Amino acid sequence: MIALETRSLCKSFGSLAVTQDVSLAFEVGWRYAIIGPNGAGKTTYFNLLAGNLRPDAGSILFSGRDITRLDVTSRARVGIARSFQRNNLFPDFTVRDNLALACALRAGTARVFWRPMRQLTSAHAEADDLAAQVGLTEVLGTAVRHLSYGSQRQLEVALALACKPQVLLLDEPTSGMSPEETSRMRVLIADIPRTLTVIVVEHDMDIVLDFADRIIVLDYGRVLEQGTPAEIRASEVVRERYLGKSALGYSGGHAP
Amino acid sequence: MASRAFVRRSIGLALIVGAVVAQSFAGFFTQELIAEAAILAIFALSLDLLATCGLISFGHAGLLGIGCYVFAGLTVLAGGSPNLAFPVAIVSGGAVAFMVGLFAVRTTGAFFIMVTLAVAEMLYAWGFRSKMFNGADGMGGIPRIDLTAVGIDLNNPGTFALTVIVVCAVIWLLLELVVASPFGRTLAAIRQNPSRVAALGGHVYFYRLAAFTASGMVAALAGAFKVQHINFISPDLVSWFVSGDVLIAVVIGGIGTLVGGPLGATLLVLLKETLSSNLGHWYLFLGMIFAFVALLMPKGIVGYLLDLNDRLAARKRPSECRQTERAT
Ligand SMILES: Nc1ncnc2c1ncn2[C@@H]1O[C@H](COP(=O)(O)OP(=O)(O)OP(=O)(O)O)[C@@H](O)[C@H]1O
Ligand SMILES: [Mg+2]
Numbered sequence: 324m325i326a327l328e329t330r331s332l333c334k335s336f337g338s339l340a341v342t343q344d345v346s347l348a349f350e351v352g353w354r355y356a357i358i359g360p361n362g363a364g365k366t367t368y369f370n371l372l373a374g375n376l377r378p379d380a381g382s383i384l385f386s387g388r389d390i391t392r393l394d395v396t397s398r399a400r401v402g403i404a405r406s407f408q409r410n411n412l413f414p415d416f417t418v419r420d421n422l423a424l425a426c427a428l429r430a431g432t433a434r435v436f437w438r439p440m441r442q443l444t445s446a447h448a449e450a451d452d453l454a455a456q457v458g459l460t461e462v463l464g465t466a467v468r469h470l471s472y473g474s475q476r477q478l479e480v481a482l483a484l485a486c487k488p489q490v491l492l493l494d495e496p497t498s499g500m501s502p503e504e505t506s507r508m509r510v511l512i513a514d515i516p517r518t519l520t521v522i523v524v525e526h527d528m529d530i531v532l533d534f535a536d537r538i539i540v541l542d543y544g545r546v547l548e549q550g551t552p553a554e555i556r557a558s559e560v561v562r563e564r565y566l567g568k569s570a571l572g573y574s575g576g577h578a579p
Numbered sequence: 580m581a582s583r584a585f586v587r588r589s590i591g592l593a594l595i596v597g598a599v600v601a602q603s604f605a606g607f608f609t610q611e612l613i614a615e616a617a618i619l620a621i622f623a624l625s626l627d628l629l630a631t632c633g634l635i636s637f638g639h640a641g642l643l644g645i646g647c648y649v650f651a652g653l654t655v656l657a658g659g660s661p662n663l664a665f666p667v668a669i670v671s672g673g674a675v676a677f678m679v680g681l682f683a684v685r686t687t688g689a690f691f692i693m694v695t696l697a698v699a700e701m702l703y704a705w706g707f708r709s710k711m712f713n714g715a716d717g718m719g720g721i722p723r724i725d726l727t728a729v730g731i732d733l734n735n736p737g738t739f740a741l742t743v744i745v746v747c748a749v750i751w752l753l754l755e756l757v758v759a760s761p762f763g764r765t766l767a768a769i770r771q772n773p774s775r776v777a778a779l780g781g782h783v784y785f786y787r788l789a790a791f792t793a794s795g796m797v798a799a800l801a802g803a804f805k806v807q808h809i810n811f812i813s814p815d816l817v818s819w820f821v822s823g824d825v826l827i828a829v830v831i832g833g834i835g836t837l838v839g840g841p842l843g844a845t846l847l848v849l850l851k852e853t854l855s856s857n858l859g860h861w862y863l864f865l866g867m868i869f870a871f872v873a874l875l876m877p878k879g880i881v882g883y884l885l886d887l888n889d890r891l892a893a894r895k896r897p898s899e900c901r902q903t904e905r906a907t
Binding site for chain 2: 373375394395396399400404407411412413414415416420424425427428429432434435436437438439440441446482485486
């Protein structure tokens with residue numbers, strides 16, 4: 324069953340074609356990694372999927388339904404959640420307030436104006452659980468602007484999880500994290516239930532090869548290659564254009 | 580350590596008690612000033628409610644004006660009961676804000692300022708030419724709400740001042756509840772990062788529209804009190820000077836603090852009075868004083884006090900302050 328699909332998706336910024344005829348289908352419950360050099364159009368593709376950008380051409384289908392015209396809010400409500408490459412949080416709120424608000428927005432209790440926020444016990448319990456999941460329990464009461472960069476990255480992912488999505492888009496979740504934070508995030512991503520479809524943009528090939536069922540290689544806005552980790556490792560084109568020397572270690576025996 | 584909410588509420592309580600006590604000792608002239616300040620305070624609360632979700636209006640006098648014109652029109656022109664005109668004026672303010680908001684809240688920042696200013700100027704232009712309301716010359720004879728049935732005579736200046744203070748206090752308390760509610764927290768989240776609220780599935784437009792509508796109701800309520808108080812209506816009540824005054828009151832008091840607006844309104848009314856009766860170019864001096872305060876305390880007086888409270892708390896418990904800090 325296909326959770327999310329793009330058909331001939333195109334997007335240009337002026338004369339710069341950043342997404343060129345991208346047709347991809349994401350199976351329910353599978354893990355995908357999108358890799359590609361800087362400026363390949365990975366974040367732009369996420370922006371198109373999540374509704375932050377309108378495609379110039381092509382369509383996006385969610386469970387077979389055309390969602391190309393839906394805005395960000397509606398796509399979030401449909402079940403697409405994302406984390407951002409650049410931290411995109413509520414800096415004046417504490418970690419708990421960030422998460423509780425996200426839970427309230429998802430649960431539809433955010434419109435309540437006749438009761439204090441703190442009475443939303445389920446949203447707060449959920450917030451505490453999410454914080455524990457990503458490793459933020461100790462800083463629950465800290466305002467986000469005082470948080471370390473790595474903790475902000477963790478919160479970035481936790482906010483996306485708070486949406487209880489069907490499709491989860493993570494844009495470089497481990498960038499700027501310490502080794503400990505990175506390994507925790509790896510475990511977290513590995514533990515995401517198989518009912519969710521997960522698409523991750525990631526530069527760390529270790530993580531990508533370990534986690535992904537399928538890898539998609541973007542280059543100049545085009546799908547250069549897609550396949551299982553083994554296939555991608557074996558691909559001549561990919562090795563030439565993207566993996567380079569640093570990743571050759573993973574291509575077992577193919578090193579020149 | 581006093582929480583930020585505690586500090587804000589203490590300031591509010593002090594203002595209310597101060598106003599009530601001052602009113603009970605005041606003569607006619609001071610009572611009139613207190614009523615004026617309390618009406619501006621209500622108006623300032625309505626502007627700050629909107630600021631909670633990051634929208635700054637520079638045409639809020641337009642919504643105040645709806646309250647003025649609807650109340651005056653229904654009572655003087657249509658001969659209706661002021662007791663009925665009052666709620667109708669409030670609802671009208673909400674309805675107009677809703678309709679303007681349908682378009683206006685799609686914009687933010689400078690565009691929103693321009694749209695709100697343009698709408699207010701349209702009402703001003705209409706009022707200026709309106710034969711019904713006697714145009715720029717204005718119209719008098721506006722009655723006050725009749726509460727004699729419950730033993731309250733609003734034609735008594737002291738009673739009127741006290742009533743406006745009580746209404747202002749009730750609105751402030753209600754808004755305190757609203758900003759602490761999930762809805763209010765969502766407004767605060769929208770102020771900080773609207774795009775993330777949308778990414779989390781929040782209808783940013785709906786929340787902004789709701790805040791604008793509620794703000795319009797409170798502004799119109801202030802307007803309906805305004806015309807009762809001065810017993811007169813003219814387009815001057817809708818001029819952009821009025822929008823500017825209330826914005827200054829909120830900024831000086833502390834934007835986004837709720838209680839800052841009433842504090843700023845009180846200072847503005849008192850300073851205007853003192854300066855204008857003692858000095859020639861009093862508006863110049865007023866501007867200088869406010870520029871000085873704004874430079875010294877960019878977050879306004881209440882914002883400054885809140886930060887001061889945070890700093891004192893941090894000094895007291897350096898290890899714990901980050902853990903226990905609550906950003907409200
Ligand atoms: N809003 C925009 N307006 C104009 N150009 C843009 C815009 N967003 C992205 N670009 C350009 O499109 C190209 C692709 O950007 P994108 O952020 O999608 O790349 P990426 O694959 O995510 O790169 P990175 O690995 O650095 O995150 C870049 O050249 C970028 O400068
Ligand atoms: Mg990117």
